[in-house]
Amino acid sequence: MLRHDDLHTLQQQLQFLATPIVIIDTEATGGNLYQDRLTEVALIRFDEHGIHTYEQLINPQMTISPFIEELTGISNDMVAAAPLFEDIADELAHFLKDAVLFAHNSRFDYHFLRLAFKRCGKQLSMPQLCTVKLSRQLYPEHFKHNLDSLIERFHIVLPQRHRAMADVAALTQFLAQASQERGHLWQSALYKHITPSLLPDWLPEHLKQQLQALPDEYGMVLIWHKDAKQPKVRVCEHMYHDMCHKLHAKQAQDWFASIVKIEGFAAIGPLDAAVMSSQYADPKQHAFYTIRLIKNDQQRLQAKIQPLGTQITNEPPFGVFAHPKAAKKAILEWAREHGFCPKYLDILPQTLSEQTPCPIHSSKKCHGWCPQLNEQEDIDAALRQEMTKLPIAGWQQRWPHNAQEVDLVTGQTKQWHVAGSAIQTEDGLWLWDARVFQALKEHFRKPQA
Structure with a gap:
């Protein structure tokens, strides 16, 4: 199955990369990264110390369906006494250390392995090369590049298909032949398809x-x-x-x-990561504006447009706007809708002199509060209540009251109470941050499970 000549040909043809290479294949109970589990892993490692192989059945702790059993030849009886993934994780990590992972549809194998390591409290981070993409570049004259097509095209003989080491053997034979047939493209093609690219020599x-x-x-x-x-x-x-x-x-x-x-x-997800990053944000930097109620010399609340940066305050912001003009327009429309006096709020155009008659009163749309300012406490209370209805930039619908993220691998969950595009911290205060704001918008745009 593993041909000595192919292994040594590959060992020579991979030396220019100056890094360990692992050709790997995995079998699983199905194709769902979060619901299915690995049943087998096999690999060949090429490094400065030689060629090393590893092959292991894995107990998936779930039933293998008849379809998968027939496809792979791996039965429930075969894995019943096999070790759990967590039992082989350290040994497997040793073979994967500092290597580039070669696999057919490498995304599948890499992420199945990465999530399997995560479930047992470990991590896997390594560059990969997908041999499907490599085959497409080396042999563009062919339409199909799945493993069955390569086996047929290169006359590869295997005792059994869909067993991990058999598929690894098929890949080694393909790669060995391709390195000789397409030698003029070999090195540039490998460099192109390793992602992320190999770390540069100048990096400490x-x-x-x-x-x-x-x-x-x-x-x-x-x-x-x-x-x-x-x-x-x-x-x-x-x-x-x-x-x-x-x-x-x-x-x-x-x-x-x-x-x-x-x-x-x-982090559990983008919102959790954004919340974590807010502790390092520069509060002086801002890309948005809000409206704050500030008492004047007569202790009356007035609306002031101010820059909005990262802040932790006793209440969520009153509106979020991309620029001051949008805030000015919104507060005028809001005052008209709710019957608040723009003169009282000091939001009339600055070009109007104090002697100019109030344009709202002149238009006969005044609610009559101006001569009754002895009701200041009632007005202030109404202002605070209605200010929460100011719009949020880039968001046309009402904000949900809660946001939740779930790690589909570990089951860990985080939930936040949301108001006015801010989230409530554990101590009851409200955090507003531009990165959190954007993450919330993306979170609520997605269909929620």
Whole structure:
């Protein structure tokens, strides 16, 4: 099944990458990443110490369906006495360490493995190469590139299909032949399809280790630059992949030259990550505006448009606006709708002099409160109650009262009470942050389970 000549051909043809390579295949109870479980894993590792193989059945702790049993040849009886994944996790991690993962439809194998490690409290972050994409580039004249097509095209003989080591053997034979038939494309094609790309030689070793230690999932990455008092913060869907991709951006070497530390903190999802990152936000930076009720010299509440940055306050913001003009228009419409006096609120155009008659009174649409300001407490109470109805920028519907995120792998859940696009913290205060605001909008736009 594993041919000696193919293995040594590949060992030579992969040396230019100067990094361990693992050709891997997994079998599972089905194709659902969150509901199904691994039943077998097999691999071949190529590194400076030689060629190593590993093959293991896994007890999935769930029933294998007759369809999957017939497809893979792995029965419930075969895995009944097999170890659990958590029992082989450390041994398997040793074979995967510092390697590039080669697999047919690598996304399937990589994410099944990554989630299996996560379920037992460990993490897997590694670059991958999909041999389907590689085959498409090396052999563009062919339409099909699934493993059955490669087996037929390259006359690969296997004792059984859909067993992990048999499929690994098929991949090694394909790769060995392709490296010789398409030698003029071989190296450039491999470099192109390894994602994220291999870490550059100029990257210091300590940063390489810190990047490789990043979880490949949602979270917050703290980037500490030399002499900086606060870290730069990035919220990432896949921290490991996203940060490695930055290595190949323009001026990446100059940017990384000042970095002394990179650390990642996993989150349940984008909202959780945004909330985590808010503690490092600069409160002086703002991209939005809000309306605040501020007492004047006569102790009357007046509406003032002010910049809205990261803040933790006793109440949610009154409206969120992309620019002051939008806030001015909204507060005037709101005052007209609810019968509040724009002169009392000091929201009339600044070009009007104090001697100019009130335009609202002149239009005979005044509610008559101006001469009755002795009812100030009632007016203030009504203002505070109705101010919560000011619009939220970019959001046309009423905000739900709660937001919840669930980790589909661990079952961990977080829930937040929401009002005025702010979320309530554990101590009862209200957090507003631009990144949290955007995450909330995206969260509520998605269909909720």
